[in-house]
Amino acid sequence: MDETTPPELFNPLQSFGRDIKRVRLGRRLTQNQLGNATGYSYAYVSMVESGKVKASEKFADGCDLAFGTNGLFSGLLRRIDEGEHPSWFVPYLKLERKASRILIYSTNLVTGFVQTAEYARAVFRVSNPRTSAEGIEDKVAARLRRRKVFERDAPPLVWIILHEACLRTVIGDAEVMAGQLAYLLAVAASPQVELQVVQFAAGIPARSTMPFTVLRFPSSPTVLYTETRVGGRMHDSAQTVDAALDDYDLLRANALSPDHSLTLIKTLLEEYRA
Structure with missing residues (x-):
């Protein structure tokens, strides 16, 4: 039931992905290591970081656990969903x-x-x-x-x-x-x-x-x-x-x-x- 979505719609996802990459590099983790820590493939991590897919709640929670960011990314993910709604x-x-x-x-x-x-x-x-x-x-x-x-x-x-x-x-x-x-x-x-x-x-x-x-x-x-x-x-x-x-x-x-x-x-x- 999905419909092709123009690339310009993914700006919030690109911002989320950049933040994931920034913290990952700061923790000296590879995409493969983050994937193993969160239960996803390195290819999935790459797509999230480039804003090509919206991260799952499980992935965001896993990032918070791996990074020790205390709910930061799960909160950002919620705001992506809710931020443009009244x-x-x-x-x-x-x-x-x-x-x-x-x-x-x-x-x-x-x-x-x-x-x-x-x-x-x-x-x-x-x-x-x-x-x-x-x-x-x-x-x-x-x-x-x-x-x-x-x-x-x-x-x-x-x-x-x-x-x-x-x-x-x-x-x-x-x-x-x-x-x-x-x-x-x-x-x-x-x-x-x-x-x-x-x-x-x-x-x-x-x-x-x-x-x-x-x-x-x-x-x-x-x-x-x-x-x-x-x-x-x-x-x-x-x-x-x-x-x-x-x-x-x-x-x-x-x-x-x-x-x-x-x-x-x-x-x-x-x-x-x-």
């Missing part, structure tokens, strides 16, 4: 990485969880008009890194319901939309993902007309996340969460089936390509 979004992001099931309802934009780089870039340019080009690229990179949850040993089951407006609202241009819809089709091919579309003709099938996400966990209470113009909010009261789950059931029941949803997306994709 502070109010970070608590949600931490929970998203641990969830066993993620239920998403999006009303006007394709949910950030499965946005392409081009689509996300267009969104950020509008929502952050005074941010530099480099700053926009950092935000795009941070958004794409959310896909890492699919690389977990036990990835979550993700159910995505998109309102038809998400597919018809042109973000960027027709080419950007075609790329986004093509990626949605690729995402939906994963056994971990179910994708449905609520058509305009369905009216208002649930009480909620705003986007929301429900996170479920193996041994923790279910959490509801909602977002407004001024920020996001987590809800864990049983009554609020149950109401959201009822809404989600109604949305699923009134949406097109997964197969028919993909047929609609394919039709719109051809329209954008034309």
